[in-house]
Amino acid sequence: MRNIPYSRQDISEGDIEAMADILRSDFLTTGPTVGKFEDSVKDFCKAKHAVALSNGTAALHICMLALNVGKGDIVWTSPMSFVASANCALYVGATVDFVDCNLQTGNMDIVALGEKLEDAEKNNRLPKAVVVVHFSGRVCAMEEIHALSKKYNFAIVEDSAHALGAYYKDGTPVGSGKYSDITTFSFHPVKAIATGEGGMCATNNDSLAERMRIFLSHGITRNPDLMENKPHGPWYYEQRELGFNYRITDIQCALGVSQMSRLQEFINSRLRLAKNYNEALQGLSLILPEIDENSGWHLYVIQLDDNAKISRLELFEKLRSFGIGVNVHYIPIHTQPYYEKLGFASGDFPNAEKFYSRAISIPLFPTLKQEEQNYVIEKLKEFLA
Numbered sequence: 001m002r003n004i005p006y007s008r009q010d011i012s013e014g015d016i017e018a019m020a021d022i023l024r025s026d027f028l029t030t031g032p033t034v035g036k037f038e039d040s041v042k043d044f045c046k047a048k049h050a051v052a053l054s055n056g057t058a059a060l061h062i063c064m065l066a067l068n069v070g071k072g073d074i075v076w077t078s079p080m081s082f083v084a085s086a087n088c089a090l091y092v093g094a095t096v097d098f099v100d101c102n103l104q105t106g107n108m109d110i111v112a113l114g115e116k117l118e119d120a121e122k123n124n125r126l127p128k129a130v131v132v133v134h135f136s137g138r139v140c141a142m143e144e145i146h147a148l149s150k151k152y153n154f155a156i157v158e159d160s161a162h163a164l165g166a167y168y169k170d171g172t173p174v175g176s177g178k179y180s181d182i183t184t185f186s187f188h189p190v191k192a193i194a195t196g197e198g199g200m201c202a203t204n205n206d207s208l209a210e211r212m213r214i215f216l217s218h219g220i221t222r223n224p225d226l227m228e229n230k231p232h233g234p235w236y237y238e239q240r241e242l243g244f245n246y247r248i249t250d251i252q253c254a255l256g257v258s259q260m261s262r263l264q265e266f267i268n269s270r271l272r273l274a275k276n277y278n279e280a281l282q283g284l285s286l287i288l289p290e291i292d293e294n295s296g297w298h299l300y301v302i303q304l305d306d307n308a309k310i311s312r313l314e315l316f317e318k319l320r321s322f323g324i325g326v327n328v329h330y331i332p333i334h335t336q337p338y339y340e341k342l343g344f345a346s347g348d349f350p351n352a353e354k355f356y357s358r359a360i361s362i363p364l365f366p367t368l369k370q371e372e373q374n375y376v377i378e379k380l381k382e383f384l385a
């Protein structure tokens with residue numbers, strides 16, 4: 001019986017060696033390797049600052065804190081995402097709302113965003129921040145969103161959990177901060193690179209970077225320039241904010257540095273596999289993702305079209321029963337019971353709901369063998385015939 005997951009990490013002997021070296025060194029948690037990992041991501045993304053922390057969800061929470069989003073503020077995101085993209089606003093007491101997605105890409109619909117902003121301005125309900133999500137690694141229309149942010153004065157957070165290694169249309173890397181205030185990444189094993197758990201915030205803004213560093217370690221600073229009082233001595237630190245322990249470890253960062261050296265290779269493999277799928281799956285009752293050379297190809301999401309003779313559930317179960325680890329991304333956030341209790345209901349964001357009703361994520365990861373991909377293709381053709 002086969003057992004092909006929809007995604008998985010690619011760990012080399014070099015990765016293992018790098019981690020073992022840390023276990024033999026002086027620092028297990030915040031040591032010199034955290035900074036090395038931050039530098040490797042910063043250099044890749046061409047950002048001024050990169051702040052490593054415990055996971056991608058913590059990264060989003062820290063963004064809200066650094067941007068001073070809180071009670072009385074409104075944050076918008078896409079319903080076609082993982083719950084963390086919206087939860088971060090609730091953590092700080094803000095109100096969440098959603099902008100429906102594009103039916104083809106799953107990304108926030110730029111027309112819907114423009115219209116919602118126009119309405120919100122009239123009703124005095126403009127968002128303080130918008131969390132955009134590069135669904136599946138395909139980069140959102142950032143030039144347009146950035147222009148809207150200037151017109152309506154909101155901060156932009158790019159939840160780039162899917163898009164490390166992706167590029168904007170102008171060829172600059174996601175994370176460069178060209179179109180947003182902060183970009184967040186996740187290094188969960190299904191994402192572009194793995195550190196076990198792990199996350200990063202990239203920004204070009206000095207004071208946001210400084211605030212993020214304070215919030216991820218209890219709200220404490222050891223920098224005399226940032227203190228209210230005169231230091232009592234060399235041991236002195238001050239708590240300036242109510243922060244958290246969102247630190248990442250040197251052990252994880254050693255894996256991160258080693259993985260970053262292969263990021264471009266990982267992305268190239270993902271693109272090659274996506275192109276194979278697009279060629280081989282033509283002519284079936286499927287809506288295929290358009291090939292975009294700039295995407296990070298975190299996910300390959302097929303949608304059953306209206307002519308399909310099999311339901312999504314049936315296709316999903318058949319593929320699973322043949323050892324093909326499919327998944328569904330995502331159950332629209334606003335339809336989760338927790339969000340329904342906040343007042344959202346089915347029907348609120350019809351594109352996200354339609355996308356969800358017919359989507360399946362099929363296996364896509366750098367170590368997927370050609371023979372395995374052929375098997376996935378063969379089974380899809382068989383079940384969709």
Ligand SMILES: *Cc1c(COP(=O)(O)O)cnc(C)c1O
Pocket residue numbers: 055056057058081082084085133159161162185186187188197198199
């Ligand atoms: C994975 C993911 C997160 C959360 O990242 P963690 O590291 O698992 O906390 C947030 N947003 C999106 C879109 C994700 O896919």
